[in-house]
Amino acid sequence: MISAIRDLIRTARSVAVLTGAGISAESGIPTFRDAGGLWRNFRAEDLATPQAFARDPKLVWEWYNWRRSLIAQAEPNAGHYALAELEKRIPDFTLITQNVDGLHDRAGSMRLLKIHGDIWTLRCTACGCERRDLRPSLPQLPPLCECGGPCQGFARPGVVWFGEGLPPAIWAKSEEAAANADVFLVIGTSAMVYPAAGLVHLAQASGAKVVEVNPAETPVSRMVAFTWRAPAAEALPLLVNQTE
């Protein structure tokens, strides 16, 4: 199977990739829905929604602060680096990620579409100004707006919550990449969250060969051309090392 996947990538005109929390698992960042995952003590609707934030911004920020501290101690793993290497070799390559941890950026991925936002960006709920803040955990919760203007607003994490639309321009590029791909890699996602998971169906319907890299079965496993039951940090380097 691995050589067949390598051949697919070697001969592909256009490659698109969708990653989820699973690609950061081997960097020590818990996934959302695996045992011991980020949602373990909470339910998504308790925290990653505008309603939860309106009700208790401090609680939601405590969760994000905890995640920021966790991510700040993590390093990109061989899976992240392998995707950054693939991007260098394939002219028409797009990496679409549901992850907000910034590890793809740190591994050197450039053609990167962050469809669920970025945990290191803060956005003022009053004036909408955005800023990057890389401090692992923020001293004051919720953080105040620092736009320098008269705004008294406070900031929220620059991520997409449940019930919120995805950034339109980034989403449009993601759909275009999925629709044009010869090969679509779906890596480390439970393929449960929409519209992100819909990209797999769009790629397949547009004629792409879809390859899933995931140690576990997911709702898309049955529909794809290849299901590679392996952790990303082990599988992805094998794809890169032999596609000289």
Ligand code: BV8
């Ligand atoms: C929207 C950012 C409309 C925040 C996140 C009922 C049916 C269908 C859909 C819905 C429904 N009810 C509501 C909806 C819509 C909802 C949705 O899909 N809900 C799901 C739960 C059913 N979607 C939305 O609300 C979206 N918005 O629809 O808006 C709209 C439109 C226009 C205008 C206004 C409104 C917004 C969704 C985005 C939510 N934000 N995150 C944050 O991170 O804090 S979602 C969250 O889940 C993360 O982004 C995460 O990336 C994403 C998906 O999870 P995964 O990444 O897949 O992680 P998970 O733990 O689930 O799986 C890990 C996988 O890795 C597993 O398969 C595991 O086997 C594998 N793995 C483990 N180790 C490894 C590994 N793989 C490889 N290697 C390893 N070592």
Ligand code: ZN
């Ligand atoms: Zn402001």
